[in-house]
Amino acid sequence: MKKILPTQKEKTIMTTLFVFVSLSLLYSLPESQSLDLITQEVIASIIFLLVLPMIYCKMILKEPLSSLGIQEARWLPALFWGGVMVAAGGVFLYFLLPIEGFRLAYQLPPFMERSFVWFVAYEVIAVGGIALLYEVFFRGLVMKLWLGSLGPLAIVLQSILFVGFIGLSSGFSWQYAVLCYASLFSGAVAYFSRSIYASWLANWILFFLVDLVFLVLY
Numbered sequence: 001m002k003k004i005l006p007t008q009k010e011k012t013i014m015t016t017l018f019v020f021v022s023l024s025l026l027y028s029l030p031e032s033q034s035l036d037l038i039t040q041e042v043i044a045s046i047i048f049l050l051v052l053p054m055i056y057c058k059m060i061l062k063e064p065l066s067s068l069g070i071q072e073a074r075w076l077p078a079l080f081w082g083g084v085m086v087a088a089g090g091v092f093l094y095f096l097l098p099i100e101g102f103r104l105a106y107q108l109p110p111f112m113e114r115s116f117v118w119f120v121a122y123e124v125i126a127v128g129g130i131a132l133l134y135e136v137f138f139r140g141l142v143m144k145l146w147l148g149s150l151g152p153l154a155i156v157l158q159s160i161l162f163v164g165f166i167g168l169s170s171g172f173s174w175q176y177a178v179l180c181y182a183s184l185f186s187g188a189v190a191y192f193s194r195s196i197y198a199s200w201l202a203n204w205i206l207f208f209l210v211d212l213v214f215l216v217l218y
Helices: 008-028 037-060 075-096 100-105 116-146 153-170 174-193 196-217
Strands: none
Touching: 008 037, 008 116, 008 153, 037 116, 075 174, 075 196, 100 174, 116 153, 116 174, 116 196, 153 174, 174 196
16 A cells, blocks of 8 residues: 655644644643652653654654754865854854853853863763754754755744743743854754754854863853
């Protein structure tokens, strides 16, 4: 029996619902009494931002994971836009550092100051892991799979959705200034390189350098 695949219109409607339902559930998830808040947030984020999007892409839409940008990057545009992202981020940070509210809000975990090994471990595991979740969902599912037909406009729209979600779920704070900035430029990296591998790497490098500056200066 021939499989009946969803039409492009049906895919768009289903993906729109999937995106907003996933973010709504992640935002309104009740606090568990058996798990601490951080563990609960980590598990929920992995499920809603990583596992479910991949299952949705493969099993519901019947599309390859390359539709989420999980594929080999075009490294020339990746290096160009990644370089722009990091360089512009340096300028952005230069103007942010004199702002006391930003310096007070952007706090690194205290244990990172004890050893550079702990700092690297935190950056690789925690920062790298969180960046991967955001890349799969916002640059992969939202920008490439859902809004891909809109062209470069999808870069801006996914960033607006990301900033809105961060603001509603965590509150608008100087703490998330670099994260919100990165959402726009990592979108450009993913769009022009056609891969979230490249945008994830650019995102991670940016945050590693920003955290390193804070570790050295403060």
